[in-house]
Amino acid sequence: MSTETSPWEDHFSGPENQSHAAQLGMWIFLGSEVLLFTNLFVGYGVYRYYYPEVFAEASRHLKADWALVQTLLLVTSSLMVVLAVHYIRQGRQFLTALVLLLAILMGVGFLGIKGWEYWEHWKEGALPGEYYHFEEIPEQGGSLFYTLYFLLTGLHAIHMLVALGLLGWLAFGAVAGKYTAGYHIPVEVGGLYWHLVDVFWLFIYPLLYLVE
Amino acid sequence: MNPSAESSQPAITYLNHETSVMSWLLTRDHKRIGVMFLVGVIFSLLLGGIFAMVLRLELLTPGPTLISPMTYNRMFTLHGVIMVWLFMIPAIPSAFGNFVLPIMLGAKDVAFPRLNLASFYIYLAGALLTVFGMLWSGADTGWTFYTPYSTVSPSALTPILLGVFIIGFSTIITGLNFITTVHTMRAPGMHWTRIPLFVWAIYGTSVIQVVATPVLGMVLLLVSMERLLGAGIFDPSRGGDPVLFQHMFWFYSHPAVYIMVLPAMGVITEVVCAFSRKNIFGYRMIAASTFGIAFVGFFSWGHHMFVSGQSTFTSGIFGVLSMLVAIFTAIKIFNWVATMYGGSIDLRVPLLYVLGFIFLLMFGGMTGVAVATTSLDVHWHDTYFVVAHFHYIMVGAVLMAFLAALHYWWPKMFGRVYPERWSFLAAMTIIFGFIVTFLPQFLLGNLGMPRRYYQYPQEMQWLHVLSTAGASLLAFGFGLIAVYLLWSLRYGPVSAPNPWGSRGYEWFSGSPPAPHNFTRAPSFEREVHDYTVPEAPRVY
Numbered sequence: 001m002s003t004e005t006s007p008w009e010d011h012f013s014g015p016e017n018q019s020h021a022a023q024l025g026m027w028i029f030l031g032s033e034v035l036l037f038t039n040l041f042v043g044y045g046v047y048r049y050y051y052p053e054v055f056a057e058a059s060r061h062l063k064a065d066w067a068l069v070q071t072l073l074l075v076t077s078s079l080m081v082v083l084a085v086h087y088i089r090q091g092r093q094f095l096t097a098l099v100l101l102l103a104i105l106m107g108v109g110f111l112g113i114k115g116w117e118y119w120e121h122w123k124e125g126a127l128p129g130e131y132y133h134f135e136e137i138p139e140q141g142g143s144l145f146y147t148l149y150f151l152l153t154g155l156h157a158i159h160m161l162v163a164l165g166l167l168g169w170l171a172f173g174a175v176a177g178k179y180t181a182g183y184h185i186p187v188e189v190g191g192l193y194w195h196l197v198d199v200f201w202l203f204i205y206p207l208l209y210l211v212e
Numbered sequence: 213m214n215p216s217a218e219s220s221q222p223a224i225t226y227l228n229h230e231t232s233v234m235s236w237l238l239t240r241d242h243k244r245i246g247v248m249f250l251v252g253v254i255f256s257l258l259l260g261g262i263f264a265m266v267l268r269l270e271l272l273t274p275g276p277t278l279i280s281p282m283t284y285n286r287m288f289t290l291h292g293v294i295m296v297w298l299f300m301i302p303a304i305p306s307a308f309g310n311f312v313l314p315i316m317l318g319a320k321d322v323a324f325p326r327l328n329l330a331s332f333y334i335y336l337a338g339a340l341l342t343v344f345g346m347l348w349s350g351a352d353t354g355w356t357f358y359t360p361y362s363t364v365s366p367s368a369l370t371p372i373l374l375g376v377f378i379i380g381f382s383t384i385i386t387g388l389n390f391i392t393t394v395h396t397m398r399a400p401g402m403h404w405t406r407i408p409l410f411v412w413a414i415y416g417t418s419v420i421q422v423v424a425t426p427v428l429g430m431v432l433l434l435v436s437m438e439r440l441l442g443a444g445i446f447d448p449s450r451g452g453d454p455v456l457f458q459h460m461f462w463f464y465s466h467p468a469v470y471i472m473v474l475p476a477m478g479v480i481t482e483v484v485c486a487f488s489r490k491n492i493f494g495y496r497m498i499a500a501s502t503f504g505i506a507f508v509g510f511f512s513w514g515h516h517m518f519v520s521g522q523s524t525f526t527s528g529i530f531g532v533l534s535m536l537v538a539i540f541t542a543i544k545i546f547n548w549v550a551t552m553y554g555g556s557i558d559l560r561v562p563l564l565y566v567l568g569f570i571f572l573l574m575f576g577g578m579t580g581v582a583v584a585t586t587s588l589d590v591h592w593h594d595t596y597f598v599v600a601h602f603h604y605i606m607v608g609a610v611l612m613a614f615l616a617a618l619h620y621w622w623p624k625m626f627g628r629v630y631p632e633r634w635s636f637l638a639a640m641t642i643i644f645g646f647i648v649t650f651l652p653q654f655l656l657g658n659l660g661m662p663r664r665y666y667q668y669p670q671e672m673q674w675l676h677v678l679s680t681a682g683a684s685l686l687a688f689g690f691g692l693i694a695v696y697l698l699w700s701l702r703y704g705p706v707s708a709p710n711p712w713g714s715r716g717y718e719w720f721s722g723s724p725p726a727p728h729n730f731t732r733a734p735s736f737e738r739e740v741h742d743y744t745v746p747e748a749p750r751v752y
Contacts, residue, residue, distance in 0.1 A: 011320040011728075012397075021323040021396040028388045028422055036426035039434065039460050043445055046456055129450070130442030140451045147443045151434075 007183045019185050026189045030196045033159075037200060040152050044207060047148065051141030056212045058137050058145040061126070063117055064209040070110050071205050077106035078198045081167070081191045084174075091181030093174045100171035103194065107164050114157055121146070152204050156197070163197045166190045225627070225724040240325035243725060245332050246311030247625065252335065253307055256298035261690065263291035268649075268683040271676045274668050281666045285352035286367070288664060292355025293346075293372060297379050298339050300610045301468065304475035305421075306335070306386050308617045309414045311625060313390060315718045316408045318399025318736060320728045323392040327385055335382040342375030354664060356465070359446035359457040363438040370439050373432045380429040383471075387421030390414055401736040408717055408740045409498050413478025416502040420467045420474075420509065428464035431457065455520050462513035470509040472606050473573075474502055476613030477544055480566050483616050484548045485741040486714040487563035488555030492741045494547040504540035508533060518589045527586045534584035541577055545570060560712075561635045565616035568643035569609060576605030579654070594664075597657025600650045608646060615642065615693070622697070623707035627724045630704060634696045641689035648682030715741050 012018040048055045080103035087095040125133040128150045132143035170190045173179055179187055226243045236244055267287055270278045279287070314322050322328050345351065349368040353361055362369055394407070394415050407415075435457070437443040444450025446457040485492050492498065514522065514530030548570065557563070579601040583589050592598055623629055652675040659675075661668055668676070710719040720734040738745055 011325065012323075017396055021392050024395055025324060025327075025388055025392040028391055029384075032384050032388070032422045032426050035423055036430055039427055039430040042460070043434075043456065046453065047445075047451075050453075051451070128441050129437070129444050143444055144451055147437075147441070147445060151437070151443075 007178070007185075015183075019188075022185045022189050023192075026192050030192065033196060037152075037155065037203075040148060040155070041203070041207070044148050044152070047141070047144045051144065054138060054141030055145050058126075058142055058149075059208065059210075059212060061137065062149075062209050063120070066113055066117065067205055067209045070113050071201065073106045073110045073113075074198050074201050077103040077110075078195055080106070081194045084170070085184070085188055085191050088174065088179050088184040088187045089181060093177060093179065096179070096187065097171045097174040100167050100174065104164055104167050104171070107160055107167070111157060111160060111164075114153060118150075149208055152208065156200055156204055159197050159200065163194050166193060224726060225722065226727050227626070227724050229727045238329070240321070240329055241727065242310050242314050242322045242325065242328060243625075243729075245328050246307050246309075248332055249302060249310060249335070250307040250625075252332075252339070253299050253303045256294050256339070257303075257690075260291050260294035260299055261687065263287045263294070265683060265687055267291060268680040270666070271668075272680050274670050274673055276666075282352065284666050285664075286346070286350035289351045289354055290346050293342060293351070293376065295607070296355055296468070297376050298342070300472040300606060301379075301383060302335060302386075303472075303610060303614050304479060304617060305390070305414055305417055305471075306331070306382075308479070308621060309390060309475065310386075312621060312718045313411055313414055314393060314397065315721050315725060315729050316411050316716070317394065317397055318402055318717070318720075318730070318734050319393065319397035320730075321397075322389050323397055324389050328389055331382045331385040331389070334385065335379055338375045338378030338380075338382065340375075341378060342372050345369070345371030345375060356461065357432070357435055358461075359435060359438070359454045360448065362435055363447055370436050373436045377429045377432045377436075380425045380432075383421050384425045387418035387425075390418040391422065399734060399736065405495075406736055406740055407499075409481040409492065409495065410475075410478035410716075412499040413474050413481070413502055416506045417471050417474045419503075420471050420506050424464040424467045424471075424510070427460060428468075431460040431464070434460075455517065455522075458517050458520060459513070462516045463510075466513040466516065467506070467509040469602075469606055470505050473609050474505060476569070476609045477502070479613040479617040479620070480548060480569055481544075482714075482716055482741075483562045483566050483620050484551050485743070486620070486712050486716065487558045487560055487566075488552045489558070489713075489743050490551055490555035491739070491743055492547070493550035493553075494543075495739075495741075497543055498547050501540040501543040504543075505537055508536045508540065512537060512584075515584050515589070518586050519593045524586070531584045531586050535581050538577055538581050541573070545574065561630075561632070561639050562616040562620040564636065564639045564643070565612045565619070568639070568646070569612035569616065571643075572604050572608030572612060572646065576601060576603075576608060580605060592657055594662055595657035596653040596661045596663055599663045600653035600657060603650045603653070608650075611642070611646070615639070618697075620712070621718075622700070623711045624718060624723045624725075626701055627707050628700045628704035629707045629711060630700045631696050634692065638689050638692040638696070641685055641692065645682050645685030645689055649679050649686060650682070652676070652678045652682075715743055 008015055009018060012021065080099040083099045084096045084103070087099065121127065125131075125135075126137075126142075126146050127133075128147035129143060132139055132146060134142060134146070137145075167190065170179075170187055173186065226241055236248070239245065266279065267284065270284055310322070310328065314320070345368055348371065351365070351367045351369045351372050353365055353367075353369060357369070357373065394411060398407075434443065434445055438446055442450070443452075445452045446454050448454060481492060481498060512530060512534040514526060515534045518527045518531075548566070579597070583592055583598060583601055619630060619635060656672055656675050656679075657663075659672060661672055707723055709723045711723070712719075715738075717734070717736065717740055721729050722731070
């Protein structure tokens with residue numbers, strides 16, 4: 001197979017064709033990922049309707065200002081990924097790796113804050129389902145809020161871990177010279193995935209932390 | 213002769229250019245992956261069929277016959293789980309779609325061959341996890357996993373839920389791959405209006421797969437969460453809502469019916485043209501009605517909840533939306549019949565299955581309109597009437613089309629011809645057996661026999677005996693097919709490159725095809741299924 005020596009796959013008619021296929025495939029996958037989160041958003045909507053006061057009360061107990069910091073970190077990291085795509089198109093591999101590393105650092109910072117938040121919830125007993133024993137908010141409705149909170153942020157965190165691995169792999173590939181001005185499909189497609197993770201958070205953040 | 217058809221069998225084919233076991237297990241060739249899927253789904257059909265046979269034998273007498281009530285519950289659950297997720301959903305798209313779709317488009321392979329292989333192994337992993345769950349302690353909820361019972365059932369449901377969740381990934385990846393392939397891998401000259409109708413059907417199916425499957429995956433994960441964490445989302449004692457589960461579940465599982473039936477309709481379209489030797493009547497309408505079904509299918513899930521306490525208004529809306537499916541289906545049926553009308557009909561086995569398909573689809577579809585009527589559904593809900601209805605429409609359609617595809621593309625896949633008389637006998641047995649199995653179940657349901665029950669009153673016995681007799685015929689027919697197909701793999705007469713004289717584009721390649729499908733680039737100068745131009749003669 002020629003795939004070992006050339007980055008271009010021989011079943012495509014050419015580079016443009018391969019790039020088009022890769023982008024389209026990723027966009028379809030992103031669409032399907034959006035629907036993965038839908039159940040949780042629907043569940044949130046339904047139970048918010050059933051227990052409006054409890055949900056508002058529980059929302060006030062979350063650390064909204066820290067979530068703002070998280071949001072800023074994530075949005076800035078997305079900018080870094082955009083820069084990575086920009087630099088690799090010019091063939092500047094070192095700069096590409098550098099901005100990707102910055103994005104990774106911000107992502108790790110985001111997850112660090114999330115972990116600390118989880119720890120705080122653990123201490124006060126605001127846990128999902130049958131482990132819920134948070135006295136300040138009634139169990140009826142409250143446990144559902146925290147179940148959905150953990151499922152939404154947890155699923156998001158799992159996606160972030162995958163995406164971080166992806167960025168690390170891209171940074172490594174950029175330094176190793178795998179990507180050039182002529183061949184940068186993985187950076188573009190991987191970047192799209194990072195933006196998706198970012199966009200999910202932009203829905204989760206207002207729903208859980210801001211809406212009263 | 214068409215200049216672009218391969219004039220003789222290529223000496224090197226996808227089957228013999230590499231023969232080691234690893235060359236199969238690590239292949240990126242869509243044809244080999246299609247064959248591996250074919251083996252997988254046939255094995256699942258066998259497993260699910262054995263469970264079905266045990267169930268039918270158990271129901272021969274009103275009381276205990278063969279197995280305990282608990283075993284019975286587990287067996288009908290596994291029969292459903294295996295047949296729906298391991299057989300009917302992947303059967304046509306993953307096996308035949310993988311094999312012929314790229315060839316029909318004139319492509320060397322699907323857009324993402326590695327992902328395609330991964331899709332097979334993900335399917336295998338999910339299937340193994342499901343089988344592990346059933347061996348460990350089984351599940352007794354039925355394939356629908358309804359809450360709140362599924363959240364508290366003592367059986368080991370969690371591995372089965374996760375197994376199905378994993379299989380869902382395989383479905384999504386396959387769908388994504390096909391959509392991308394259709395968009396980016398078409399050969400020069402393959403315009404959107406020339407795409408074979410089987411490809412249109414798979415394309416529509418793929419859209420449903422990509423949109424609906426993640427929703428199912430999440431709802432199964434949520435039920436697992438209920439079992440692991442007592443999450444409470446579907447548990448009324450914790451403030452949750454069990455009907456919400458049904459909404460989420462059927463939002464996927466109703467369109468899933470079309471994941472099964474649309475590819476079947478695609479196969480039927482190809483076979484009807486080939487054996488009527490006539491251009492397809494209404495190419496655009498058939499392609500468009502595929503998307504009509506796919507679209508309306510997403511707005512009809514509520515008819516599964518007519519008796520759940522939802523408002524009469526909601527039920528009415530969902531009833532009407534469900535009936536719209538019949539209009540798009542009717543468009544297809546009229547087009548197939550119009551294609552056959554005045555054609556030079558050659559009643560070979562694939563076409564025989566098409567006739568079986570049309571009969572079952574009509575009967576199943578019309579009873580579908582009946583159960584979409586709220587007042588009637590209150591009477592028939594959760595009875596054998598519904599069992600018979602969905603067996604006619606999903607199982608009947610998928611089985612008939614699967615067998616039609618298997619026979620139609622058998623020479624394409626393996627370069628051998630199956631024995632005509634035996635296959636004719638088997639086809640008659642299967643179609644007759646199917647009707648005898650499920651027709652009595654409509655009557656049983658109307659008499660009030662609830663689905664999933666282990667016992668029943670004495671008066672209903674004769675109908676159950678009839679149904680079991682039909683099931684035995686079905687089992688005999690499948691046994692026959694297995695024997696002669698395995699025989700033909702080794703001893704069957706070598707096939708001509710295009711034994712049916714079909715004008716489908718997939719016959720532009722050799723039978724079996726060369727490793728990269730074509731030894732010479734195909735040219736798509738005529739419309740697909742164009743029987744007005746003189747071409748290769750029929751060679752049987």
